[in-house]
Amino acid sequence: MKLKFGSVEENVVTREEFPLEKAREVLKDEVIAVLGYGVQGPGQALNLKDNGFNVIVGQRKNSKTWDKAVADGWVPGETLFDLEEACERGTIIQFLLSDAGQIALWPMVKKHLTPGKALYFSHGFGVTYKEKTGIVPPADVDVILVAPKGSGTSLRRMFVEGRGLNSSYAIFQDGTGKAKDRVVALGIGVGSGYLFETDFYREVTSDLTGERGTLMGAIQGIFAAQYEVLRANGHTPSEAFNETVEELTQSLMPLVAENGMDWMYANCSTTAQRGALDWWKPFRDATKPVFEQLYDSVKTGKEAQKSIDSNSKEDYREKLEVELKELRDSEMWQAGAVVRKLRPENN
Ligand SMILES: NC(=O)c1ccc[n+]([C@@H]2O[C@H](COP(=O)([O-])OP(=O)(O)OC[C@H]3O[C@@H](n4cnc5c(N)ncnc54)[C@H](O)[C@@H]3O)[C@@H](O)[C@H]2O)c1
Numbered sequence: 001m002k003l004k005f006g007s008v009e010e011n012v013v014t015r016e017e018f019p020l021e022k023a024r025e026v027l028k029d030e031v032i033a034v035l036g037y038g039v040q041g042p043g044q045a046l047n048l049k050d051n052g053f054n055v056i057v058g059q060r061k062n063s064k065t066w067d068k069a070v071a072d073g074w075v076p077g078e079t080l081f082d083l084e085e086a087c088e089r090g091t092i093i094q095f096l097l098s099d100a101g102q103i104a105l106w107p108m109v110k111k112h113l114t115p116g117k118a119l120y121f122s123h124g125f126g127v128t129y130k131e132k133t134g135i136v137p138p139a140d141v142d143v144i145l146v147a148p149k150g151s152g153t154s155l156r157r158m159f160v161e162g163r164g165l166n167s168s169y170a171i172f173q174d175g176t177g178k179a180k181d182r183v184v185a186l187g188i189g190v191g192s193g194y195l196f197e198t199d200f201y202r203e204v205t206s207d208l209t210g211e212r213g214t215l216m217g218a219i220q221g222i223f224a225a226q227y228e229v230l231r232a233n234g235h236t237p238s239e240a241f242n243e244t245v246e247e248l249t250q251s252l253m254p255l256v257a258e259n260g261m262d263w264m265y266a267n268c269s270t271t272a273q274r275g276a277l278d279w280w281k282p283f284r285d286a287t288k289p290v291f292e293q294l295y296d297s298v299k300t301g302k303e304a305q306k307s308i309d310s311n312s313k314e315d316y317r318e319k320l321e322v323e324l325k326e327l328r329d330s331e332m333w334q335a336g337a338v339v340r341k342l343r344p345e346n347n
């Protein structure tokens with residue numbers, strides 16, 4: 001259906017128009033092969049299975065994630081295979097290896113993309129940056145995308161709670177004439193609530209910006225800046241953490257999620273509202289040039305290149321872990337670990 005977002009009309013697919021029964025009918029003869037069992041792999045594969053689809057998992061043997069797949073109930077030789085055998089068996093191949101891993105495995109996957117199959121992504125990355133990835137699918141397969149707008153962990157948790165995470169969807173290539181039905185059915189099958197229409201380029205550029213920006217990069221940056229100023233002015237770690245992070249996640253963000261920013265503001269004191277209304281624009285103006293720099297770095301492909309270069313290295317996991325540990329060991333997040341234990345519900 002068409003829905004207005006402000007004054008702009010967009011296409012959105014709802015579960016009412018495309019119920020699960022219809023999705024099952026569309027995909028009844030398909031074997032959905034989910035390649036990769038990192039973060040999205042488990043969320044999408046388990047939701048598809050619980051929704052009654054015919055799904056198998058492909059994962060490197062002798063890896064931690066192979067063992068995780070077994071622990072999650074996938075049976076070697078029946079529903080769990082090495083990557084190549086899963087590609088052979090699948091009629092829909094869900095390419096959920098890391099974006100860098102997809103480059104390495106592409107020649108093998110391509111070999112098994114026989115006419116009529118579908119190649120499914122959860123990111124516009126591989127196809128959009130084809131000069132860097134070499135991912136150019138054959139013309140007689142469908143090339144489709146369902147990108148859950150959130151972590152695979154949340155996708156699974158919300159599904160189990162009977163909720164749904166919204167996703168965007170796109171068709172890059174309709175090789176069979178069935179791409180639209182296939183992509184929407186898969187979107188419903190993996191547990192999406194609503195499906196927002198996009199294209200591969202817009203998905204990858206907005207997604208790379210969002211995660212580097214307010215969703216992950218900017219938020220940590222702004223937390224660190226405020227925490228450091230409070231500490232430099234003699235506030236204790238717990239006080240600085242509470243005023244920077246804990247109150248935001250526990251009290252105020254749920255109000256924003258429920259009913260918007262003005263609603264959250266309206267539930268704070270007039271003193272707080274006065275200050276927040278005065279200060280949000282200087283913060284916007286100070287950070288906007290950084291966001292412009294970021295978008296430019298996405299648009300020119302620099303961000304994609306950096307991610308390919310670092311995540312294609314043999315030891316990329318170890319290196320990421322070192323950087324995550326640095327965050328975890330910082331005073332702010334050490335204070336956070338203690339504060340989390342003091343949440344009344346954790347006692
Ligand atoms: N993480 C998320 O929640 C999330 C959200 C939306 C979209 N996406 C997209 O979904 C896709 C999968 O992301 P992810 O975060 O689940 O991936 P991930 O980083 O967790 O990796 C998935 C799997 O890829 C395998 N892998 C990596 N390199 C490999 C190689 N060279 N050979 C064989 N296997 C290899 C790993 O073993 C792992 O099981 C990506 O396109 C990503 O952008 C992810």
Ligand SMILES: CC(C)(O)[C@@H](O)C(=O)O
Binds near residue numbers: 148149150152207215
């Ligand atoms: C979960 C995110 C940040 O939305 C996703 O885009 C990712 O790359 O993991």
Ligand SMILES: [Mg+2]
Binds near residue numbers: 207
């Ligand atoms: Mg992303």
Ligand SMILES: [Mg+2]
Binds near residue numbers: 148149150207210
């Ligand atoms: Mg994202």
